Amino acid sequence: MYTVFLVDDEPFILEGLTMILCGFSTEISILGQAENGEQALNYLRHNPVDLLITDIRMPAMDGIELIRQIKKLSTSTRFIILSGYDDFAYVKEGIHLGIENYLLKPVNIEELEATLENTLEKIREDRKNQYQKTYMKRNFEILRENILYRWMKNTISEDELMERASLIDVNLQCESYQVILLRMWYDNSLKKEADEEVYLICQNYFSEFSNLIWFQDIQGHIVIVFVTRNQSDFLEMNRLEKVLFQIQQKAYELLRVYPLITLGKRVFNYTSVWESYEEAKELQKYRWVFEETWIINKDKVREAERSKGYKQSQVIETNLEQLSNLLIAGDQKGVTNFVEEVFGKITSNSCMSVINIQGVITELILTMEQIACQLQLQNNNIQPSYDIILSCLQEARNLEELKETIKEIAIEMAKQVSAPPSIQSPIVRQVIQYTLDNYTKDLSLKILGDIFNTNSVYLGQLFKKETGQSYVQYFHSLRMQKAKSLLLNSHLKIHEIALQVGYSDVNYFYRVFKKYVGISPSEVRGSCYTTIE
Template identity: 35%
Template sequence: MFKVFIVDDEPFIIEGLYDIVDWAKLGMEIVGHAENGAIALEAMKVTPADILVTDISMPVMNGLDLIRHVRAVHPELKVIVLSGYNEFDYLKEGMALGIENYLLKPINLEEFKGTLRTVVQKLNLNRSELALNEQSMRILRDNVMYRWLQDQISPKEFQERADLLGIELDQRYVQVSILRAGHSMAEVFDSVMNQLSSSENVVPFRDMDGDIVLVFNADDVSSCKEDAERISDNLRLLLSPHNKICASLGSVEKVEDASQSYSHAKRAQEYFMVRSADRILRYEDLASQQQETRLGDWPIDWNEYKKEVMAKDKKALFLRIEKDFAYLQQLEGMTPDLLQEIAMEWLIRFKMLLQEITHTDDPEPYKGGLSQIRRATTSAELMEMIKEAAAMTVDLLERDVKSPVVQQVLNYIHDAYNQDLSLKVLGSMYNIHPVYLGQLFHKEVNETFTEYINRYRIEKAKELLRTTNMKVQEIARKVGYWETGYFYKQFKKYVGISPTEFKGLS
C-alpha cells in the first residue's frame, strides 16, 4: 500500500476525500491529514508518505512552501495540488516544483482518480527522476526539432536549445527521411531509437503528425545521401515484417535549408497512395518525373488553394480549378496521359492540405478519387473529379470542428494508448497548460480526458479478447492497465460484463 497524506484547511474537503475514493482498491491508504502546511510538515517527519494531496491557500504555511520543505528531505514524493484558484502563477510555481497535477475545486472525481492511478503506476514501476527527465527531454527535443524544420524558430534560438539538448547538426548538409508505420507508431519509434543508439550524424524524433523523422548530417552531399538511404532502408526492412513501413527521402540541402528537405520528404510520403511501400520513395526521383512531365513548372498558386479550403469556399475553389485546368489544357505538348498525371497530383495536394490543417492522415477518402481518375476517358471527367476532391476536402474540414491541439492529443492517444498518459505530459508536449487542456478536451470531445482514454483502451481490449489467445492480465497490460483489478472494473463499466465473460462469448 502506498501512503497518502492530505492537507487542506477545509474539514469537509478532507472528509470528502476519505469517502469519495476507494483508496484500498487503488493500492493506497491515508496515513494522516492536517489543516495547514506547518502541522503537515511536522506530522510527515513522523509519518512519511509516498503521495501528498494538498491545497495551496492555507494559513500559517501554504501548500507551495510545504512542498518545498518536504521535497528537501523526500525528493521522490509525488504531489497532487487541489486549489480553488485558477491562477497561472500558482500553476507555474507548482509545475516548477514537479507536481503531478493541478486540480481545481470542485474536484472532477474522474480526473482525480485518473491522476491517482497514474501516480500508482509510476510508483509501481519505480520510475526514477532521471527517467522522468528523459521523457521530458524527449518531448522538448521533438518540439524543438519540429519547430526548426517548420522555420518557426530562429537559427540562434535553435542553436541554444540544440546545445542544451545535445542535438549535433554541425556539418554542412542535411537530408530528411520520414518513416510512417501502419500502426503502433510509438513502439516503432522505440525500435528505431534502439537501432540508432550507436549511430552518429543522425537525429531522430517524432513530429506533430506522429511520423518518425530522421535528420542525417554530413560534410558532403554523397555521404549524406549514402547514409540516409542505407540506414532508412535497413530500418524499413527490419521493421516491415511486423508493420507496413513507408519510407521517403527529401532532398539534400544545406543545414540552413533543412525545412526544404523535410517538406520534400513529407511530399514524397503522399505518393504511397499510388505507389507500393516495398521500396524507398525519393523526392529527387519524383521531381525528375515531374520535370519530364512539366509538373514542376505549374503556374498554380497552392497558397491560394489553401486559403480557399480554410475559408470553406467551394465556389471560389471551383472557379480556380476551372481557370487553372483550362490553362493547362492549352499548354503546348499536353497529352491525355499527362493531364491524368496532373489530376492525380491535384488530388494529392488536396489531401496534403487537409493533413496540414487538421494534423490527421487518412488517405481512404481520396483513394476512390485516384481510381476514378485512372478510369476517366475525357478531360471534362478529370476536371469534375478534381472539383469533387476539392468539395470533399472542404466537407471533411467542416466535420473536423476540433481545435488543432485537441486533434493532436487524440492522435497521440490513439497511437500511445498503452503508455502512461496524463494531461501534464501532453500539456508539456503541446505547450498548453494541463488544466486548460483538460477543459478544452472535455468541451470538444464531450468526455473527460480520463473517460476517453479508458473507453478507447477498453475497445482495444475487446479487439484483443476477440482475436487473440492472450490472458486477461496480458491484455490489461497491453492496453495500458497495470492493475488487473482496475481493468476488470473499467471493462465491466463500459461493456456490462467481465473480460472473462466477454471472451467466452467471442
C-alpha cells in the first residue's frame, strides 16, 4: 500500500485528484487532504506519507515551503507539484528540491498517471533497498554479537578473533581492557520490551564514548568492554562511572528497577578479556550485600570484607527439622514465621559471607524440595522442580525478593498439604512407605507384588492412577532427591553417592540423574556457588 496526501486550496481539484488516484491503483491509500501548506504540515508532522501532491500558490504556506519543511521531517517522501502557473522560478526550485514532476493545471490525466507509475516504481525500489539495508544491518549485528560473546566466553580461537575483529571494527591492540556487566531484573512478561528500553538508554549514553565496545547478549544483559589506547583514556573511567550511575537512574525512572552493574578487573591483553568478564559475572552474587545503586568491583568487595569482618566459617543455626514438621503439618503461619526468622538472622549477621548466605538458603530450599517430593503422592498439585528452586538463588534481585519468593513456595506447599487429602488405597500407601525405607535396594513392581501378594500389573496401574506417575518414575525421583542432598551436604565423590542411593553403575547413575534433574551431578554440586550468566 502506498500512502498519499493531497494539498490544494480548490476543493474541486482535491475531489478530481481523489477520483484519478483511486481509479489508477487499488494500492493507493489517500490518508488526507488540506487546503493550505500549514494545515498539511500540522498533519504530516505526525503522519508521514510516501507521496505528497501539492499546489504551489496557497494561503498561509505555499507548496515550495511545505516541501522544504517535509524534507526536514522525512527523507523518504516523494513530491509532485501542481500549478496553474508556468513559472520557471517555481520549476527550478522544485527541481532543486527533488520533485518527481511539475504538472500544469488543468492536469493532463495521462501525464499524471505516467508520473504516478514512475513515482510508485521509485518508492518500490526505495523500500526494497531499505529492506536490504535493514536485513544486512541486522545480520551484521547478529554476527558482531556472536563474535563478541564468544570473545567474552573464551570460545573463539585467536586466529578467528584477529580475522573477525577488523570486520566488526574492534581494536585488539589496546593497552588494557575492562569488562562491565549491566544486568536487569523484571517480570518475564515485560522482558522483551524492557531489554529494548535498556538497550536504547545505553545507546543514548554510550554514543559520547569512543573507547567502548558494547553489545547486548542473548539474556538481554549489557556487556561493555572499556578499552584504553593511551594514558588519557584512563581518565575516561571516572566519566564512565558517572554515566553508568545516570543509566541506573534512567532505568529506574522508566522501569522501576535499578540495573546491577559490576566491573571486572583490568587486563592487558585481548586474550585475557574473558578473565575480566568472568570476574564481573562472579561479582553479581554480591548484590545481596550491597545497596542496589552501587557499582560493584573487587576493591569494594575487599573493603566491605575488611570493614564488616566477613568470615567464611560464620554460620547461623537453622532448625530444618522444624521446617519439615511445619510443612508436613500444613502450618502456613508457622512456615511464614520460620522463613522470616531465617532471613532476619541473615540480615542481622553482618559477618556472614555471600558464600555462607547462599549455603543457608540452598539448604532451606533443598529441605522444602525434599518435603514436597515426599508429599506429592498425597497431593499431586505439589510438583517440585530443581530448576525452578535453583532459579530462586540465581534470579532474585536482592535478599528481600528472595525471601518473598521462598515464602510464597512454602505457603503454597502448606496450603496443599492442609487441603482435604485424596483417598488412597492401603496397598499404595504401603508401597510408598516400603520404598521410602528401602530405596537403596533394587525394587520393581514384580518384587513389590511378591512382597504384598498383589498382581504386579494391577499394582502398577493402581499406583499410577492414584499418584499420577508410574512407580519407576517415583522410585528414580526419590533416589535423585537423596542424591542431590548428598551432593550438596557431603564431600562424598559422585561414584560413592551413586552407590549410596542404589546405583552400582556410575554411568547409568549419570544418565538417570540428568534425565530426572535436568542437569548433571557435578553441576548440582556447584550450583549454590554460581550465578546465572
